[in-house]
Amino acid sequence: MNDDNILQNxxxxxxxxxxxxxxxxxxxxxxxxxxxxxxxxxxxxxxYRSPYxxxxxxxxKKKNDRTLTHIKLPNILPETFQVILRYIYGxxxxxxxxxxxxxxKILVSASELGLQELIILVQSYLIENKTEWIELNFNDxxxxxxxxxxxxxxxxxxxxxxxxxPDKIFRLINLSSTSEKVIVSLIQSENxxxxxxxxxxxxxxxxxxxxxxxxxxxxNFSEEDFNTLKNSLRQCIPHIKFYNLTSDExxxxxxxxxxxxxxxxxxxxxRHFMNPSNxxxxxxxxxxxxxIITYQHAELILRWINTNRSNTYTSMLKRLIYRxxxxxxxxxxxxxxxxxxxxxxxxxxxxxxxQSHTVTIVKVQDSNEILGGYNPIGWKSDNxxxxxxxxxxxxxxxxxxxxxxxxxxxxFELTATFNNNDIGPSFSGCDLTLRNNIGSxxxxxxxxxxxxxxxxxxxxxxxxxxxxxx
Numbered sequence: 001m002n003d004d005n006i007l008q009n010x011x012x013x014x015x016x017x018x019x020x021x022x023x024x025x026x027x028x029x030x031x032x033x034x035x036x037x038x039x040x041x042x043x044x045x046x047x048y049r050s051p052y053x054x055x056x057x058x059x060x061k062k063k064n065d066r067t068l069t070h071i072k073l074p075n076i077l078p079e080t081f082q083v084i085l086r087y088i089y090g091x092x093x094x095x096x097x098x099x100x101x102x103x104x105k106i107l108v109s110a111s112e113l114g115l116q117e118l119i120i121l122v123q124s125y126l127i128e129n130k131t132e133w134i135e136l137n138f139n140d141x142x143x144x145x146x147x148x149x150x151x152x153x154x155x156x157x158x159x160x161x162x163x164x165x166p167d168k169i170f171r172l173i174n175l176s177s178t179s180e181k182v183i184v185s186l187i188q189s190e191n192x193x194x195x196x197x198x199x200x201x202x203x204x205x206x207x208x209x210x211x212x213x214x215x216x217x218x219x220n221f222s223e224e225d226f227n228t229l230k231n232s233l234r235q236c237i238p239h240i241k242f243y244n245l246t247s248d249e250x251x252x253x254x255x256x257x258x259x260x261x262x263x264x265x266x267x268x269x270x271r272h273f274m275n276p277s278n279x280x281x282x283x284x285x286x287x288x289x290x291x292i293i294t295y296q297h298a299e300l301i302l303r304w305i306n307t308n309r310s311n312t313y314t315s316m317l318k319r320l321i322y323r324x325x326x327x328x329x330x331x332x333x334x335x336x337x338x339x340x341x342x343x344x345x346x347x348x349x350x351x352x353x354x355q356s357h358t359v360t361i362v363k364v365q366d367s368n369e370i371l372g373g374y375n376p377i378g379w380k381s382d383n384x385x386x387x388x389x390x391x392x393x394x395x396x397x398x399x400x401x402x403x404x405x406x407x408x409x410x411x412f413e414l415t416a417t418f419n420n421n422d423i424g425p426s427f428s429g430c431d432l433t434l435r436n437n438i439g440s441x442x443x444x445x446x447x448x449x450x451x452x453x454x455x456x457x458x459x460x461x462x463x464x465x466x467x468x469x470x
Contacts, residue, residue: 015090081109087115093121138158139174139182143179166189178206184235196240197253203236203240204233211229214228214229288332305374333465356375362459370399371439371450379425391416422435430445440455442454
């Protein structure tokens with residue numbers, strides 16, 4: 001008999017002891033009226049398996065009059081405690097049998113009883129098997145994880161989600177029940193892929209949700225109402241990048257709420273947005289020399305580049321993405337435009353061979369669809385694959401909505417790009433390839449397919465940019 005069989009038999013024997021009604025020496029009253037249940041157990045097992053019971057039983061020694069020791073656990077549900085008690089005796093629990101809300105209750109109760117092994121087990125199960133549920137119920141999970149220092153793995157996972165997919169969390173959370181700490185963490189995230197004006201809208205909605213007594217129309221606000229909203233948002237406002245707004249956005253969306261801004265911040269913003277030289281700088285900095293994408297597309301693409309695994313341009317791109325009012329030197333440098341330079345592979349290689357850190361942008365004819373890819377290594381004409389762990393391809397289904405996109409990072413690094421005299425820019429030779437004014441997409445070396453169909457399409461326009469610093 002191997003060790004596993006011995007341990008399984010031992011576990012089964014201990015569970016049989018739990019179910020035996022003859023030799024118990026302690027009763028445990030679990031729950032509160034009207035849902036109360038009495039469990040029978042054995043002091044020796046509880047003492048050595050649970051720090052909580054060890055502490056309780058050390059104070060309540062076995063009575064000499066042979067009366068049973070009785071313990072009350074009003075904060076735990078009877079059905080939850082039954083699962084935990086079986087774990088205490090048998091050392092096993094099948095979490096697949098329970099819905100996630102009950103698993104969370106098991107986790108919280110395990111913490112109250114000091115069952116560290118079960119705490120680790122439940123956290124790992126949730127992270128490995130219930131990620132979608134965690135995202136949909138993020139605020140509840142976040143608050144639960146930070147109510148107890150024992151839930152360190154869940155805390156780390158929640159912080160990971162905030163740092164990696166903050167825009168997704170922003171869209172999923174219930175603003176009325178979301179804590180200030182979560183909101184601040186989201187707007188501080190370097191990976192937040194939504195416009196500043198959308199961040200401001202979210203923050204305002206959160207402020208309203210925290211104060212449902214406020215008038216729904218700002219025009220009906222009293223001085224006290226403005227002060228109430230100001231107090232609710234005092235930790236959020238310092239982290240909003242107001243200087244990245246356009247003048248129109250500032251005038252129409254922020255200035256009407258000037259009473260919730262500090263006098264110093266308001267004066268500085270007004271000077272910035274009303275100064276003609278700053279407006280000119282804003283117009284220039286928010287313009288990209290492209291017939292296909294806008295500044296917002298470019299900013300998002302730079303964020304994707306900035307989150308690559310081994311990008312040597314990290315510091316430069318951070319300065320571009322989170323620029324202040326004077327740092328406008330980093331830009332997309334246009335290398336090639338199809339309607340100017342032609343769509344032939346020969347012209348592409350003549351202009352782009354040897355150029356590194358390039359972004360290819362493609363406009364699909366008779367649609368609003370935009371496709372593209374990032375190649376950090378130089379293009380060549382040697383009929384060989386190019387190796388890169390930082391390449392990615394992408395698509396925007398609607399050029400007016402940057403949130404409706406697909407990002408697909410390279411999966412097989414050795415075939416990230418394909419170089420050939422007879423074709424233009426090509427990612428893997430399959431995932432995104434241009435030949436003259438015909439493009440094609442399928443799936444080979446990248447994580448996801450960026451188009452719903454795999455057939456050829458006609459290229460209306462394409463551009464190749466190089467990311468450079470001033």
